[in-house]
Every structure is written in structure tokens, then in C-alpha cells.
Amino acid sequence: MNIHLILRVMTQQVTDKKEAIYEAAIKLLNERGFHSTPMSLIAKEANVAAGTIYLYFKNKEEMLNKLYLEIKEKYSNSLMRGYLETMPVRDAFELVWRNSLDFKLKRGAEFGVMEQFKNSPFIKKATTEEGLKIFSPVIKLVERAKREKIIKDYPDSIFHALFFAPVGELVKTHTIQRTEFTEEEKKLAFQGCWDAVKN
Amino acid sequence: MNIHLILRVMTQQVTDKKEAIYEAAIKLLNERGFHSTPMSLIAKEANVAAGTIYLYFKNKEEMLNKLYLEIKEKYSNSLMRGYLETMPVRDAFELVWRNSLDFKLKRGAEFGVMEQFKNSPFIKKATTEEGLKIFSPVIKLVERAKREKIIKDYPDSIFHALFFAPVGELVKTHTIQRTEFTEEEKKLAFQGCWDAVKN
DNA sequence: TGACAATGAATGAACATTCATTTAATTTTG
DNA sequence: CAAAATTAAATGAATGTTCATTCATTGTCA
Structure with a gap:
């Protein structure tokens, strides 16, 4: 070559x-x-x-597992977009939360595939673990916020459930019902997620 | 006959x-x-x-759609178990939240199937709508709490996302990681969900 | 015995994957 | 530099398998 x-x-x-x-x-x-x-x-x-x-690709299974990782990586990258070390922590959380929401809204097809596969026995354990690594920048931010006593000292799993899971759920609801997700609603929902985790 | x-x-x-x-x-x-x-x-x-x-069953598709409804109904019934009109609202919410958690933990297979199908294009619109009706007792409780100003006046979709979505997410995490869901964690998680919606 | 339930082998359609062949790009050679 | 030779990429028809569904036959019981 x-x-x-x-x-x-x-x-x-x-x-x-x-x-x-x-x-x-x-x-x-x-x-x-x-x-x-x-x-x-x-x-x-x-x-x-x-x-x-x-x-x-070796076969369909490999293709789909790789596709899943590809999507997760894109999602993870989009999460930290615009983040600066110098930001106040609470602003950083709002940024990350909005980034998550935007991705799920704008990249509806990717999000749909992610959701479909996330809980499917089709995705191999290795793929799930690989997917976790990708998330590490967000985890660092969470550590920082815990140290500064800005958010409660939850285990990561609880933090993730309280802060991110509602975003996905909301997007799914709006997608199914074909309704607009208004700025008003976004503000309300973020405030709720923040109230759940803030100190 | x-x-x-x-x-x-x-x-x-x-x-x-x-x-x-x-x-x-x-x-x-x-x-x-x-x-x-x-x-x-x-x-x-x-x-x-x-x-x-x-x-x-007419065919596989019908079978799976009926199965999905059957599971949703079981889930919905379990949600209101132990509920009394006379309960303080906040206790009622904790009851419903714990019922949801218990179902998802104890009936892991049913929960897994629900999750797998919930976001799949395989489930027909009619089935999704049917599934919503089943939820009405909980919706009534939420209405009552809003009227009494005990929880914030969120749209149903936001309430659901803030209060119930984290439960499913947590159960999935624990199931995948094969870790115990301690009483301590349950208390923490409920408090977070409640903080998100309370007034 | 009649009426229905249950069976499971048989059918045919759908599909993942293969591989012999074609097309395209690159290198070699005179 | 052009033509021939080599190498790689891409094709899509063919293959074999898996599977949903059917239906002729058998079992059950009032």
C-alpha cells in the first residue's frame, strides 16, 4: 500500500x-x-x-453493536459541547442537560435506535461497558459538583436516573404524541431535575 | 356450546x-x-x-401486543395496591412510587419485556393508547395533589418523567450491574423524585 | 358419537450470508 | 506514457437456514 x-x-x-x-x-x-x-x-x-x-462488518450483530456504540459516542460528545472549566457548576449542569435534550430532539432517529437497543438482549455486555466509558467527562463534572456540595452526594446511578432519565422520557412522550416541546416546558422540566439533585 | x-x-x-x-x-x-x-x-x-x-392468538403480532397490554395492566393494578382515599397525599405518592419500584424489581422479566416493547415500532398505536387508559387511577391522584397545591402544577408528561422515569432507570442499572438495591438507596431516590415534584 | 381442542409435520416465505464474477483503481513494464 | 498486469472493491444471484403459519389427523369428553 x-x-x-x-x-x-x-x-x-x-x-x-x-x-x-x-x-x-x-x-x-x-x-x-x-x-x-x-x-x-x-x-x-x-x-x-x-x-x-x-x-x-462481520455480520448483522456486529454491525448493530458498532452502530450502537457510534451513536452513543456522538451523543456523549454532544453532551459537553460548549462546556468550559470556568463555568459556574450550575450553569454547566444546565448546559449538559440542554445538550442532552437537544440531541434527543434533533437526532430523533439516533435516539430512537439507542432506546430500542439499550434494553435489548441483542446488545452484548461488552458493548454496554464500552458505552459507559464514553460517559466519563460527565462523571467528572458530577464529581466536581459533589465536592463543592452543590449537588447531593448521590451514587452515580441515582444521579443519572434523577437528572437524565426524565429527559429521554419527555422526548419520547412528545415524539409519540407529535406535540411541540415548548421553551416553557423545557424550563419547567429542567427546574424539576435540578431540584431533584441540588443541595 | x-x-x-x-x-x-x-x-x-x-x-x-x-x-x-x-x-x-x-x-x-x-x-x-x-x-x-x-x-x-x-x-x-x-x-x-x-x-x-x-x-x-391470530398471529405473533397480535400475541405480543396482547401480552404487552396484559403486563401493563398488571403493572398498573400493582401501582395502587394499598391505596386509601383517606391517606395523606404525600404518603400516597410514596406508596405508589414504592409499588412501581417493587413491581419492576420483583417482576423483572415482565419489566424487561415492557421496556423492550415500549419503544419498539412493533407495538401498534392502538396498543399504546390502550396502555394509557390503564393508568387513569394514578392520574386522578395527581390531579388531587395539584389541586391541593402539594405538588407543582406540571403537565402530566413532565410529572411522569420526573417522578416515575427515574425508577425504571434505576432498576435497569441495578439489573445490569447485578447489584443490590438497598433500602438506603431507595430512600435517597424517592426523596429526589419527591423534591423534583413537590411544592 | 359428535363437537371441539390440540397436535406437530409440512409448507412456503423471508432472510442472513456467501462467493463467483465484474468493475475500478493502481502498479508495472516496455 | 500507454498498455498490460495486478490487486482490491463491489456486486447481486444463489444457498441454506430459520421461522411463522397451516391443516390433516388424533385425542378428549359430555
């Missing part, structure tokens, strides 16, 4: 097709669920031959 | 086999997920022939 080949591989085919496959999979999985999106359909949606998917 | 037959049908076979099928389905769906529990396996687990399932 010479340098040109390496560049091509890195920037063109692999990225393009793999991305196309991921995108197609996200769209279809969200719309139809795992059980009724065959590989052949994903291939068609991605404008790729059925066999091509198997150049990039 | 004579009266004896009707009685027999109502009390013996139908109930027994249907129940056996439901139980088998819950166990397998929770363990293996929808995509890899074939009807034949459900039949075997229920000690019933494959064809028998089709005496009680």
Missing part, C-alpha cells in the same frame, strides 16, 4: 460507504424496528449491494 | 394454556429478545404444540 491508497481508503470509500450504511440503518431501524429491517433493505437504502455490507 | 363447555373453556384450558403461553413468552422474550424467540420455542417452553398458540 502506498500513501495514495492509504489516503483514498481513509477518506473516500470506507468512510463514504460505511457512513451510508450507518445512515440507512439508523433510518430504517428507527422506522421499522430491528426485526423487520433486513440487511437487503439496509443495502438498498444505502445504495450499496447486499454483499458490500459484509466487507465492512 | 352448552354451559358446561363454556365453564370448562373459561376456567380450564383457555386460562391454563393462555397463561402458560404468556409466561413462556415473558421468560423467553426477556432472555432472548423478540428477534430470537420463535413461536416454536415459546410453544415448547409452554408445553404446548406450536399450532395451539394459534387457537388463542
Whole structure:
């Protein structure tokens, strides 16, 4: 392999097709669920031959586990967007909370797939563990807030449940009911989450 | 059909086999997920022939939708267990919250199936709507508490997200990590949920 | 014995995956 | 530099398997 080949591989085919496959999979999985999106359909949606998917993934299981991790990583990255060490802690929490909400609202298909897979026996333990690592920046922020006595000294699991779980639930409700999520409601909901964890 | 037959049908076979099928389905769906529990396996687990399932259900889709409703109903009934009109409102909320937690902990398989299906496109809109009706006793309690200014005047969706969503999230975390859910943690978590909604 | 319940082997459709072949890109050679 | 040779990428028809569902047959019981 010479340098040109390496560049091509890195920037063109692999990225393009793999991305196309991921995108197609996200769209279809969200719309139809795992059980009724065959590989052949994903291939068609991605404008790729059925066999091509198997150049990039060992099989369907591996593909979906990788897709899940990819989405989790995107989500995790979006959480800390705009964060500065110098922020007041409470502002940082509002930022992270809003980032979570925005991701789940704007990237509805990704969020749908995440939710569908999160509790499915289909996702392997290794994948779940990998997914936890991705979250570490947020965990650091929580540690800091606990040390400064700004939030209660909850175990991580309880903090996460009180502060983030409601966001997902709300987005699901609004998505199902096809109702607007107003700024008023966002403020109310954040205040509730904050009241649950603040000291 | 004579009266004896009707009685027999109502009390013996139908109930027994249907129940056996439901139980088998819950166990397998929770363990293996929808995509890899074939009807034949459900039949075997229920000690019933494959064809028998089709005496009680039109097809797999109908079976799963009915199963989902059945579970939701059991869950909903368990929520109000022990409730008395005369209770102080805050005690009633703690009761309902603990009932929710107990159900999700003790009936882990049912809870797992519920979670797996809740966000799946597999569940039909009609089923989701039917599932909402089942919840009405709790909604009445919430109305009462709002009127008495004991909890904040949140829209139902926000109340639900703040007060109930964390319970499910916590149970899932503990189930995955195979850790004990201590009484201490339960107290902490309830206090958080209550702080989120109380006035 | 008649009426219904239950069975489970058989059927056919759907699907994941393979692989022989084609197309495209890259390198070598004269 | 162009043509030939090599290597890699991509294709999609074919394969074998899995599975939901059916239905001819058998069992049950009033």
C-alpha cells in the first residue's frame, strides 16, 4: 500500500460507504424496528449491494453493536459541547442537560435506535461497558459538583436516573404524541431535575 | 356450546394454556429478545404444540401486543395496591412510587419485556393508547395533589418523567450491574423524585 | 358419537450470508 | 506514457437456514 491508497481508503470509500450504511440503518431501524429491517433493505437504502455490507462488518450483530456504540459516542460528545472549566457548576449542569435534550430532539432517529437497543438482549455486555466509558467527562463534572456540595452526594446511578432519565422520557412522550416541546416546558422540566439533585 | 363447555373453556384450558403461553413468552422474550424467540420455542417452553398458540392468538403480532397490554395492566393494578382515599397525599405518592419500584424489581422479566416493547415500532398505536387508559387511577391522584397545591402544577408528561422515569432507570442499572438495591438507596431516590415534584 | 381442542409435520416465505464474477483503481513494464 | 498486469472493491444471484403459519389427523369428553 502506498500513501495514495492509504489516503483514498481513509477518506473516500470506507468512510463514504460505511457512513451510508450507518445512515440507512439508523433510518430504517428507527422506522421499522430491528426485526423487520433486513440487511437487503439496509443495502438498498444505502445504495450499496447486499454483499458490500459484509466487507465492512462481520455480520448483522456486529454491525448493530458498532452502530450502537457510534451513536452513543456522538451523543456523549454532544453532551459537553460548549462546556468550559470556568463555568459556574450550575450553569454547566444546565448546559449538559440542554445538550442532552437537544440531541434527543434533533437526532430523533439516533435516539430512537439507542432506546430500542439499550434494553435489548441483542446488545452484548461488552458493548454496554464500552458505552459507559464514553460517559466519563460527565462523571467528572458530577464529581466536581459533589465536592463543592452543590449537588447531593448521590451514587452515580441515582444521579443519572434523577437528572437524565426524565429527559429521554419527555422526548419520547412528545415524539409519540407529535406535540411541540415548548421553551416553557423545557424550563419547567429542567427546574424539576435540578431540584431533584441540588443541595 | 352448552354451559358446561363454556365453564370448562373459561376456567380450564383457555386460562391454563393462555397463561402458560404468556409466561413462556415473558421468560423467553426477556432472555432472548423478540428477534430470537420463535413461536416454536415459546410453544415448547409452554408445553404446548406450536399450532395451539394459534387457537388463542391470530398471529405473533397480535400475541405480543396482547401480552404487552396484559403486563401493563398488571403493572398498573400493582401501582395502587394499598391505596386509601383517606391517606395523606404525600404518603400516597410514596406508596405508589414504592409499588412501581417493587413491581419492576420483583417482576423483572415482565419489566424487561415492557421496556423492550415500549419503544419498539412493533407495538401498534392502538396498543399504546390502550396502555394509557390503564393508568387513569394514578392520574386522578395527581390531579388531587395539584389541586391541593402539594405538588407543582406540571403537565402530566413532565410529572411522569420526573417522578416515575427515574425508577425504571434505576432498576435497569441495578439489573445490569447485578447489584443490590438497598433500602438506603431507595430512600435517597424517592426523596429526589419527591423534591423534583413537590411544592 | 359428535363437537371441539390440540397436535406437530409440512409448507412456503423471508432472510442472513456467501462467493463467483465484474468493475475500478493502481502498479508495472516496455 | 500507454498498455498490460495486478490487486482490491463491489456486486447481486444463489444457498441454506430459520421461522411463522397451516391443516390433516388424533385425542378428549359430555
